[in-house]
């Protein structure tokens with residue numbers, strides 16, 4: 001019917017693509033600021049536990065279903081169904097994932113557009129094009145519209161080149177650069193006065209807050225968003241993995257990489273905030289909370305960079321390149337979800353589908369840009385707090401209850417020879433059946449009621 005399916009050409013390529021999807025704005029600013037406003041190391045600890053205990057098993061469900069079906073989420077979930085009812089449910093979950101991921105991309109592209117604009121602003125500063133730098137660094141509807149579109153076109157360009165020639169190739173180039181830039185920036189920040197305060201804020205736990213329900217909910221949401229779960233992204237990446245690869249090991253690596261980058265990014269962002277405070281840049285909002293979210297990245301940090309002269313311009317350039325790379329390797333994994341579905345079901349090309357999807361998603365982004373105050377937070381919370389965990393719940397139900405146990409064990413066995421002797425083999429099937437759905441449901445209800 002359609003062209004042969006794409007496949008990652010190497011293990012390294014898959015690891016870079018999947019960790020590229022996972023590592024994004026969620027790690028480099030969501031995680032550090034969440035940590036800072038939720039009791040420092042108490043949040044860090046809860047997050048690490050939840051990421052391994054709930055998010056890793058959920059990630060495995062998506063990877064295993066994807067590689068088994070070698071298809072998009074709708075086809076994959078329908079294929080596991082046992083009757084008309086579960087078939088309909090599978091279709092609904094798959095479609096809901098595509099809608100959710102398209103909406104996530106529509107707000108993600110706006111924020112990524114800011115990162116792109118700030119990269120250009122730093123360049124303009126370096127070249128002493130002061131007027132251009134000012135315009136680029138000042139938020140306006142026109143600037144945001146232009147850079148959102150620019151970022152979406154970059155995403156489209158990578159994705160249309162294909163799985164191994166586009167996604168894998170670019171992730172393999174960009175992710176190592178991301179690691180290097182991150183480490184260099186951390187080393188630099190620690191040479192500045194005041195960094196130690198931030199480190200203390202990050203690593204000294206406020207244990208009294210550790211079991212606060214609000215903290216657990218945020219840590220869980222953070223883990224789901226960060227590992228790109230629930231929306232079919234990891235399922236589709238799983239579907240491009242060769243049957244000779246050891247899935248539990250790959251999933252573990254992706255989880256480890258994602259957590260390490262988040263934890264490492266905390267060593268950059270929190271010390272940078274206290275350095276800024278030390279230089280007189282305000283880092284608390286009117287309510288006395290830390291300035292988190294957009295305000296941090298586009299006001300606090302730039303104000304800090306301004307204070308440190310020429311080095312500041314270079315650091316700012318490196319920082320916003322880092323953010324743009326993190327965004328791009330995530331956005332390509334989002335666009336791939338609806339794109340793969342259409343390409344696999346209708347006889348048409350990646351370029352054509354990609355172009356239409358890009359137009360549609362950019363249109364939604366522009367709607368948000370023009371009604372920022374009413375729409376932005378709404379779309380973010382609907383998709384990441386409600387839709388993602390709920391869909392993650394259904395993926396666990398499909399892996400644990402609907403798919404026949406023998407089928408799933410057989411898929412795990414492919415490519416992992418001695419898997420029968422591992423903890424994963426013994427624990428995961430039971431775990432994904434009971435613990436994961438119950439935990440998600442409990443936390444989901446909390447968000448609803450809270």
Ligand code: PHE
Nearest residue numbers: 022024025026027225226228
């Ligand atoms: N994991 C990405 C981040 O941390 C966001 C993402 C969500 C990517 C859903 C793909 C799908 O920024």
